[in-house]
Amino acid sequence: MGRGKAALRREYEALKRGQPEGQARGRRLEALVYGLLESESLHPRRNSRPPGEEIDISFTDGHRHFLLEARWRARVSVGDVFAFRGKLEGKLAGTLGVFLYLGAEFSTGAIRALTWGKGINILLFSEHDLDDALSPARSFREVLELKLRYAVSYGQCHTTYRSIRDIWGQP
Amino acid sequence: MRKPVKHPAQRKIAFFVDGDKEKLLVEALARKVIERHCPTREPILATIRLAGTPREGLYSLVEVMLTKDYQRFFILFNTGSTSRRRISLMAGEIHEPLVRVRLEDKVSLIPLVPSIETWVLADEEALTRAAGKRWTGEVPQERSRPEDILRELLGGWGPREQKRVARYLDPERIRARDKSFDAFARALQLALGARASPSSEAQEPAFT
Numbered sequence: 001m002g003r004g005k006a007a008l009r010r011e012y013e014a015l016k017r018g019q020p021e022g023q024a025r026g027r028r029l030e031a032l033v034y035g036l037l038e039s040e041s042l043h044p045r046r047n048s049r050p051p052g053e054e055i056d057i058s059f060t061d062g063h064r065h066f067l068l069e070a071r072w073r074a075r076v077s078v079g080d081v082f083a084f085r086g087k088l089e090g091k092l093a094g095t096l097g098v099f100l101y102l103g104a105e106f107s108t109g110a111i112r113a114l115t116w117g118k119g120i121n122i123l124l125f126s127e128h129d130l131d132d133a134l135s136p137a138r139s140f141r142e143v144l145e146l147k148l149r150y151a152v153s154y155g156q157c158h159t160t161y162r163s164i165r166d167i168w169g170q171p
Numbered sequence: 172m173r174k175p176v177k178h179p180a181q182r183k184i185a186f187f188v189d190g191d192k193e194k195l196l197v198e199a200l201a202r203k204v205i206e207r208h209c210p211t212r213e214p215i216l217a218t219i220r221l222a223g224t225p226r227e228g229l230y231s232l233v234e235v236m237l238t239k240d241y242q243r244f245f246i247l248f249n250t251g252s253t254s255r256r257r258i259s260l261m262a263g264e265i266h267e268p269l270v271r272v273r274l275e276d277k278v279s280l281i282p283l284v285p286s287i288e289t290w291v292l293a294d295e296e297a298l299t300r301a302a303g304k305r306w307t308g309e310v311p312q313e314r315s316r317p318e319d320i321l322r323e324l325l326g327g328w329g330p331r332e333q334k335r336v337a338r339y340l341d342p343e344r345i346r347a348r349d350k351s352f353d354a355f356a357r358a359l360q361l362a363l364g365a366r367a368s369p370s371s372e373a374q375e376p377a378f379t
Binding site for chain 1: 185190215217218219220221222223224225226227228231232235236239264267
């Protein structure tokens with residue numbers, strides 16, 4: 001049985017307040033996201049990390065399959081985006097990517113790199129998206145679903161849950 | 172037979188801000204500017220919280236709001252820094268994609284240096300009324316982060332204090348002391364088709 005959402009939320013707040021070193025922080029974030037996915041029956045699975053790859057977690061909602069990579073660093077480069085796209089391309093067709101970034105700025109061109117050429121198969125998750133997914137009134141599923149619907153409607157994978165709610169709530 | 176009176180089409184204006192606090196303060200101030208300078212042209216306002224949307228992707232939100240018939244857009248972003256180089260870089264990351272999709276004329280970029288609290292700190296009268304007491308000497312502006320100063324002055328800086336101070340904020344007082352707010356107020360007046368009244372000596376727009 002996984003941890004409850006309140007406990008996950010507390011852990012998340014503590015993680016944001018504290019300043020553990022890079023790798024330790026990344027591992028704790030990965031464990032937290034795993035716990036969240038598990039608590040929502042999204043069947044997470046830690047990947048075995050083949051050499052050269054850093055896919056953190058795969059999960060499924062029963063219909064679609066996702067690979068999630070969590071980053072907690074100062075900058076996300078074009079190279080990071082292409083590396084993640086490369087990983088997805090080596091997987092079963094139709095696999096979707098979730099790229100979770102905390103505390104990161106995007107290098108010029110990184111957002112364009114997400115939609116470069118072929119179809120979009122990655123959703124960006126910001127820190128605020130994770131905040132919302134962990135809030136008592138929302139869920140990861142709800143955040144994911146809304147972001148997917150928006151990406152389907154507008155072909156944009158970087159818009160945050162709160163922005164979408166605000167946009168769709170306007171006359 | 173009398174001809175029906177034609178009203179100019181109602182303007183639709185969208186603000187893009189970082190989060191809840193900015194939404195509350197920007198909406199409150201925008202309504203006061205409109206009330207004072209263009210009371211007969213009440214526009215439809217929308218505020219979108221960016222919540223960490225990467226700056227390079229903001230143009231796409233403007234595109235979506237265009238499909239909802241919004242005509243003018245204000246992107247207000249906390250810079251988190253007072254470095255001109257850093258601010259210029261941030262503005263460039265937003266501006267360049269807007270130019271690429273030819274939307275730059277519809278969008279005003281307003282950097283909040285280093286954050287929206289600077290606007291609040293520019294209005295000492297509002298702070299005094301919100302705090303319910305007058306402090307001796309000037310409001311300390313340089314000592315630490317603006318949020319910390321407000322927390323100290325108002326006994327907290329959460330949604331309750333933000334709502335309280337928003338009631339007392341006066342756009343004209345802020346314009347006189349803050350260039351970025353002055354640029355925002357003038358751009359908003361222009362967006363409504365009203366003549367922008369110069370209120371402070373600083374007339375350079377932030378980024379437009």
